[in-house]
Amino acid sequence: MMITGAELFVKALKAEQVDTLFAYPGGQAIDLFNALYGEQDIDVILPRHEQGLVHAADGYARSTGKVGVCLVTSGPGATNLVTGIATANYDSVPLVCFTGQVPTGLIGNDAFQEVDIVGITRSICKYAVTVRKREELAAVIRKAFLISRTGKPGVVVVDLPKDIQREYGSDDYPEEIEIRGYKPKLSVHPGQLKKALETLNHAKKPVFLVGGGVNISHAHSEMLKLAEMTGVPVVTTIMGKGAIPTTHDLYIGNLGIHGSYAANTAISHCDVLFSIGTRFNDRITGKTGHFATHAAIIHIDIDPASISRNIEVDIPIVADAKTALLALLEKAQKLDTEEWLEQIRQWKSQYPLSMKTEGLTPEKVIRAINHTFDNAIIATDVGQNQLWATQFLELSEKKQMLTSGGLGTMGYGFPAAIGAQIGNPLKDVIVISGDGGMQMNIQEMATAICYELPITICILNNGYLGNVRQWQEMFFDRRYSSTCMRYRKSCPGSCNAPTERCPEYTPDFMKLAESYGANSIRVTKENEIAAAFENAKHTLKVPTVIEFIIEPEANVMPIVPPGNALDDMILESGDKGI
Amino acid sequence: MKKRWICLFVENDVGVLARISGLFSGKSYNLASLTVGPTEDRTVSRMTISLTSDDRTFEQVKKQLGRCVEVIKVVDYTDIAIHMKELMFVRINNCSDRDIDGIFKISQVFQVSVIDYSPETVLIESVHTENCNNDLIALLEKCYANRIEIVRGGSVAVETLSIAER
Incomplete structure (x- = not known):
């Protein structure tokens, strides 16, 4: 039977047992979306930004072990994937990213929404390819899934020009495919x-x-x-x-x-x-x-x-x-x-790992997560929140952590949790984020609301880009250059500590969550932690944002200063090392 | 640091050259020359690559090339006997009659051909090893300073059959 490239694309996804597709439409992908319309076997998830989309596919893949699949349009749709592709590839996450492309005849003409996405992503993915002939389409998609999920898993980018999506051709989809340059090692010496x-x-x-x-x-x-x-x-x-x-x-x-x-x-x-x-x-x-x-x-x-x-x-x-x-x-x-x-x-x-300070500390928040949730996926953002999580989170077969380890991508945690919750509807999904990273993909709150995802989002708000601030405190003479999130035009030009006169924090995360229709709780004292998590755990169908107002200058300790040997650590703030 | 040679078999596809050259630039490997052309199998291209590196970096280069999906085979030519030749054109401008006599003598000694000629300009074609071409350039630069133009093609190489020394 003769079918269009777009129809073959849908057939291929089904053959690869793709049940969830993270997708954002656009002009050069419209035929593919048309072929997906009304499709029963594939859930098409519409995030609010392509970066959120690719991190969600990444969280889905890491938490389910399946290949995460993305579909976006050409140009800006494709370039918005770039950070997420690098993030996933660096941590060996299997993703296949389909990008729309201008028709083959227009490639190279600086057409509207044309970018060379294969050229852009070549060094940050496992394999990238533009489909140049309709008859190659099936083999290319088959190859993409095989390469992505085998060996050291990684990201494959498949660029689909619009004319190939529309052209009629064979409906064959190969089961076996041979790639002569690709032989992942299956045995051990x-x-x-x-x-x-x-x-x-x-x-x-x-x-x-x-x-x-x-x-x-x-x-x-x-x-x-x-x-x-x-x-x-x-x-x-x-x-x-x-x-x-x-x-x-x-x-x-x-x-x-x-x-x-x-x-x-x-x-x-x-x-x-x-x-x-x-x-x-x-x-x-x-x-x-x-x-x-x-x-x-x-x-x-x-x-x-x-x-x-x-x-x-x-x-x-x-x-x-x-x-x-x-x-x-x-x-x-x-x-x-x-x-x-x-x-x-x-x-x-x-020297056990613990934060010594009294009051509401990140350690107590994370230990409360350990106590409250038994069957959970915890996604972290990047920075101090991530490092505290890696120090204090208890993990087991039933508790998994998702984190951007290689690339260290701020803005990863929340969208990754969305993907994880979509792939694991019966598990509790928790985000541990900072106030900085949370704002990098905050728009995905709408996605969490639309798909009724009961994610618990912990924002550890210290009002700073805390990890860089910590380095500035320890190694740059407290010169807090561009790390204060409370900074306003009215502030003095240089500042090296929080004071009582600091401006209001913006945004108000409670009002922001409320405007999306999410549950929101602000925790300022240690004794409010447990109740907040209980509330979140029993809130269904909508996400809960818990904002923890933590010590502005809390540090991640111990630390090996740059250039030191591994056991030459500073154990506590104020120490000069051991 | 040492000069190394790699023979690389790759898919004859769009973007493969960019993938390979991008690997060198992206990872700060010191690429000296790269030549590429199709083989008897039109779907396969063969590259000859030379680079200067220490042992550790060279091991990485080979492994990184090997993990590219488009790379079919990596062969290390560094310490095996190979035939290696580079095509080079040298154009010498503003020549006097004495210069031209000299050029013909040089071309005899170096076994290169004078392939084109105008009253004041001579064009030499040299097919030699890279080192031999370097020597020729050094001599021509000395004799005809600031008057020469060089077009080098990069080396191609193949394993020897019966000859032990290249």
Whole structure:
């Protein structure tokens, strides 16, 4: 049968089992939207901005394990995706983004709403392609889904010129497709694995360093089994947090520039560092020359380019985390780590993670989230809110965290939560955001209202772009340059502390939430936290905005100052280091 | 730091050259030359790439190229015997009769051809290794300073069959 490109597009989505499409229409995508009209099997979600759209698809993909699918028009529709594409790709989230394009005959003519989106996104996605012939359309879409979800998952951009959408052609959609340059590794090298286990078995002070790869390959239970079977303690990166339950005896904490003292110190003292699914990002290594200097390093990663790039490793293993873990479970044995675990327990109790201040602190807010919600997805924004969340959130199989780890995109949290709630209607979805990031995609409140999403949105309002302000306080002599959200024209030119004369905060988040029709609660005291969360938990069909008025100059501690080794940390505000 | 050579098989598609060259610029790899053309299989293009880098960066370059969906095969030519040639044209302007005599002598010694000629201008074609072309340029610059124009094509390379040294 002959069908249009747009009809084939819908057929392809169904064949790929796409049940939810995040889509914003426009002139060069109108035929695709026409083909979707009245479609029963695909929910088409209309956000309020394409950036919100792509973050929502990202949150949907991370929380469901399915491919997130976006559809936007050409030009500005496409360019508005860019930040979200980079965000998702950096964290290996499978997305397929379809962009409308001007007709092939007009490409290159500076036509209305024409941009070279393939050229723009080439360096921030896994694969990008413009469909140039109607007969290639089916194969290109099939390829896009395959590339996006396999290997190290990532973003694929498919640019669809309008004439291809309208042209009639075959209705065939291939089941199998061969891509000669793309062969994701499916097995694990037995010799390397044997070497790794031998090294591990001789260790006195071993540590598993677990990154996002374990979460992406859904290998939580395998990771937990391996840790328990061997008795080796686990340190996670921010992206790996939750790989084993954070309340587990063998869990030490996050490492990195805001990691826990015990985790960072354990890395510096361990004799075997068995790392899985991490790329040794600069936020976790500190000064690389001083990173895990006493350790033999084993590194499992699906991406060969991540191995021995930042940190030279002794035993490289290219494999998917789950495949490798399953193979390890067959041969792993119990180690005598009791002495080492005791040492780690001491470090933990010596400098536990906690905020010392009285009153309403982010720690208390996050601990209340831990108590209130059992089956939940927590999306964070970026900045101090994110770092506190990574320090204090308790995660398990039933509690997952979504966060923009690689790119660090402010404005990510709220729209990602929208996608997560759409994909997980039975779970509680909570956003932990700051007042800055919340304003970057605040327009999505309308989306949350329209789709009756009962998301709990926590705004930790300190009136500052807090993470940068903290750096200015600690390393730039308190010169608060462009970080005060209360700043108005009437303020003095330079200011290095909040005073009683500071202008009113704008916007009033309560009135703003109300105007959208959302439930809104302002919390100014510690004893109001629990009631606010209970209220939110029992509010159905509309989001609840809880604004927590926190200490303006609360800091994320501990911190490894730039250029320092991982265990050379400042533990508390005012300290000069240890 | 050392000069490296890579032979790269890629899909013969729109945008692939941009993908590869963009990888080098985006990751600050020091690309020295890149040549590309189709192969006996019209759907495959073959690139010859040279760059200067340390060992660690070069490992990254190969891995990063390998992870591109459009890249079919990466072959490291650095330490194996290859035949390598570069096409170069050199135009020498404002020549006196004595200059022209000199150019013909040079072309004999360097085994390059004089392929075109006008009363005051000579055009040389050289098909040699990159190093040999460098030497020729150095000599011509010395003899005919500020009067030469150079067109270099970048190197193409292929593995040797029976010859051990290139």
